[in-house]
Amino acid sequence: xxxxxxxxxxxxxxxxxxxxxxxxxxxxxxxxxxxxxxxxxxxxxxxxxxxxxxxxxxxxxxxxxxxxxxxxxxxxxxxxxxxxxxxxxxxxxxxxxxxxxxxxxxxxxxxxxxxxxxxxxxxxxxxxxxxxxxxxxxxxxxxxxxxxxxxxxxxxxxxxxxxxxxxxxxxxxxxxxxxxxxxxxxxxxxxxxxxxxxxxxxxxxxxxxxxxxxxxxxxxxxxxxxxxxxxxxxxxxxxxxxxxxxxxxxxxxxxxxxxxxxxxxxxxxxxxxxxxxxxxxxxxxxxxxxxxxxxxxxxxxxxxxxxxxxxxxxxxxxxxxxxxxxxxxxxxxxxxxxxxxxxxxxxxxxxxxxxxxxxxxxxxxxxxxxxxxxxxx
Numbered sequence: 574x575x576x577x578x579x580x581x582x583x584x585x586x587x588x589x590x591x592x593x594x595x596x597x598x599x600x601x602x603x604x605x606x607x608x609x610x611x612x613x614x615x616x617x618x619x620x621x622x623x624x625x626x627x628x629x630x631x632x633x634x635x636x637x638x639x640x641x642x643x644x645x646x647x648x649x650x651x652x653x654x655x656x657x658x659x660x661x662x663x664x665x666x667x668x669x670x671x672x673x674x675x676x677x678x679x680x681x682x683x684x685x686x687x688x689x690x691x692x693x694x695x696x697x698x699x700x701x702x703x704x705x706x707x708x709x710x711x712x713x714x715x716x717x718x719x720x721x722x723x724x725x726x727x728x729x730x731x732x733x734x735x736x737x738x739x740x741x742x743x744x745x746x747x748x749x750x751x752x753x754x755x756x757x758x759x760x761x762x763x764x765x766x767x768x769x770x771x772x773x774x775x776x777x778x779x780x781x782x783x784x785x786x787x788x789x790x791x792x793x794x795x796x797x798x799x800x801x802x803x804x805x806x807x808x809x810x811x812x813x814x815x816x817x818x819x820x821x822x823x824x825x826x827x828x829x830x831x832x833x834x835x836x837x838x839x840x841x842x843x844x845x846x847x848x849x850x851x852x853x854x855x856x857x858x859x860x861x862x863x864x865x866x867x868x869x870x871x872x873x874x875x876x877x878x879x880x881x882x883x884x885x886x887x888x889x890x891x892x893x894x895x896x897x898x899x900x901x902x903x904x905x906x907x908x909x910x911x912x913x914x915x916x917x918x919x920x921x922x923x924x925x926x927x928x929x930x931x932x933x934x935x936x937x938x939x940x941x942x943x944x945x946x947x948x949x950x
Contacts, residue, residue: 613843689898695738735797739766814870
């Protein structure tokens with residue numbers, strides 16, 4: 574039996590934002606550049622990568638663009654948006670070795686890049702800032718919050734789908750005494766995760782989640798579902814259902830949105846085109862309705878906890894660390910990469926601030942439980 578539970582409302586975001594002073598080299602508004610005129614935030618990003626314009630506070634300026642009236646786009650850009658919307662419905666780009674593309678092209682860019690940008694736990698997902706004073710505290714709080722929601726007990730077997738550099742596996746095994754199997758499609762991530770968890774009951778595997786056949790007491794997945802592709806969202810939940818014991822709990826942290834659809838925001842879609850081309854190939858942000866469509870499984874939603882403002886803050890903390898440590902990696906990556914990465918981090922922060930995308934932790938339960946699930950915060 575399935576249940577649909579819509580996300581809880583979140584307190585209103587501040588309506589007043591500090592303004593930036595964006596300009597091209599000759600003092601013009603960047604939105605007058607030919608790339609921006611023809612393809613909006615897609616072209617604006619490419620012009621920024623080329624060094625055609627700058628802003629004192631890039632996130633503030635992009636927030637203004639996300640909330641300003643949408644402008645007409647060129648026929649070519651509208652065609653790219655239509656193709657980007659239709660192709661994932663027709664072709665499974667994650668079939669076979671395609672599932673490992675995101676690992677090769679994003680997560681395997683280099684551990685040195687992520688070591689500079691992330692906190693010492695190497696956590697590449699939103700932190701939880703309710704009582705945190707810095708980035709590391711926010712990431713630790715997020716991991717512990719998910720562990721509490723999973724109701725972990727010593728000796729439990731836990732599957733971590735999209736384990737990254739092993740931060741959740743390390744935290745859960747260290748503080749809750751569980752046995753964790755972590756799956757990643759990145760060789761670079763697996764190497765670090767295996768090393769840092771070497772003395773713990775943790776097994777890190779480079780493996781497609783769809784091939785996992787073992788049964789676990791709990792399943793966790795933190796911001797990995799965005800990489801499975803539109804056609805595979807139902808299969809993702811079916812895979813979780815297959816691996817989760819009856820009465821077990823599945824904790825999912827996910828970025829959601831309305832992406833390249835009839836109802837999606839065209840300003841956000843322009844930015845999505847840029848992200849798909851330069852940052853996250855074949856990525857897909859599931860709609861909230863897809864996250865509660867559990868047909869063909871024994872899962873049901875028990876809790877839906879949004880904390881989107883925390884991602885804005887997390888992304889700006891990453892940007893601060895990335896730029897502070899840039900000189901240590903500049904020779905390897907180059908100036909165009911620095912500008913691309915800043916447009917990515919600040920653009921995503923602006924998108925969360927504008928309400929175009931959200932992050933939430935959702936708790937699913939499989940089958941019957943002896944007692945009703947109690948939400949945790």
